[in-house]
Amino acid sequence: MKELSLNILDIAQNSIHAEATIVRIILTETDETLKLEIEDDGKGMSEEFLARVTDPFSTTRKTRKVGLGLPLLKLAAEQTGGHMTISSREKAIAPDHHGTEVAALFYKNHLDFTPLGDVISTVVSLVQGSPDVDFVFVHEMPDRTVELDTRELREVLGEDIPLSSPDVLVWIRESLTEQYGTGD
Numbered sequence: 512m513k514e515l516s517l518n519i520l521d522i523a524q525n526s527i528h529a530e531a532t533i534v535r536i537i538l539t540e541t542d543e544t545l546k547l548e549i550e551d552d553g554k555g556m557s558e559e560f561l562a563r564v565t566d567p568f569s570t571t572r573k574t575r576k577v578g579l580g581l582p583l584l585k586l587a588a589e590q591t592g593g594h595m596t597i598s599s600r601e602k603a604i605a606p607d608h609h610g611t612e613v614a615a616l617f618y619k620n621h622l623d624f625t626p627l628g629d630v631i632s633t634v635v636s637l638v639q640g641s642p643d644v645d646f647v648f649v650h651e652m653p654d655r656t657v658e659l660d661t662r663e664l665r666e667v668l669g670e671d672i673p674l675s676s677p678d679v680l681v682w683i684r685e686s687l688t689e690q691y692g693t694g695d
Contacts, residue, residue: 514628515547515617518587520636521580522549522613527641529553531610533662536634538627538650544593545617545627547584552610555601564597584615591621631687634659635680642675648687657690659683 519536526534531551539546556564564581585595593616602609617624634648638661645665650657661674664683672679 513625515545515587515625516628516630516633518580518584518625519547519549519630520633522584523633523637523646525580526551526553526611527637527644529555529611531644533645533647534637535647536649537647538630540619540650540652542653543619545619545624546614547617548612548614550610550612553602555605555609555611556599557601561597561599581613584613587623587625588615588617590623591618593617631684631691634687635684638683639675639680642673655690655692657687659687 523534523536526549529551531553533552535548535550537546537548537550539548581595581597588595595613595615597611597613599611600609630650634646637644637646645661646659647661648657648659664674664679668674668679674680
């Protein structure tokens with residue numbers, strides 16, 4: 512993928528398909544590294560599937576026989592000298608603490624580092640496409656932290672205004688843009 516934001520979108524979509532009620536997207540950035548963590552409380556994966564999840568020919572999709580999201584993320588991290596880890600607990604085995612965690616470390620100064628891309632549009636698209644799922648987005652950088660927690664928005668908006676409302680989506684985009692300092 513040409514941008515890490517597209518990997519984020521793909522993996523978060525996997526979380527949504529796994530019936531997650533909350534998806535956490537955490538970016539921790541230093542001058543040298545970018546760590547991406549995506550955690551969910553979805554139904555999790557079996558140990559057998561987890562062992563082969565980075566094989567592009569392992570997928571739960573019914574529409575195609577190839578799943579490239581995690582294999583491409585792993586490749587993107589490893590090409591920079593970094594790595595990717597995945598852990599998962601099945602709901603059937605761990606009913607109180609289930610879900611999946613994906614973490615990838617990238618070295619930003621490497622020639623093969625994939626740029627982050629339009630992460631604001633990724634977050635807005637996730638909220639728009641799955642307004643009943645809660646998203647926590649945090650991007651920690653050396654000079655600032657950008658945050659969005661849809662649970663806080665729900666508290667302010669109440670039950671009558673959906674997160675997929677055009678006015679809410681515009682507010683989310685403007686809030687993130689302002690936090691990133693890119694709205695000048």
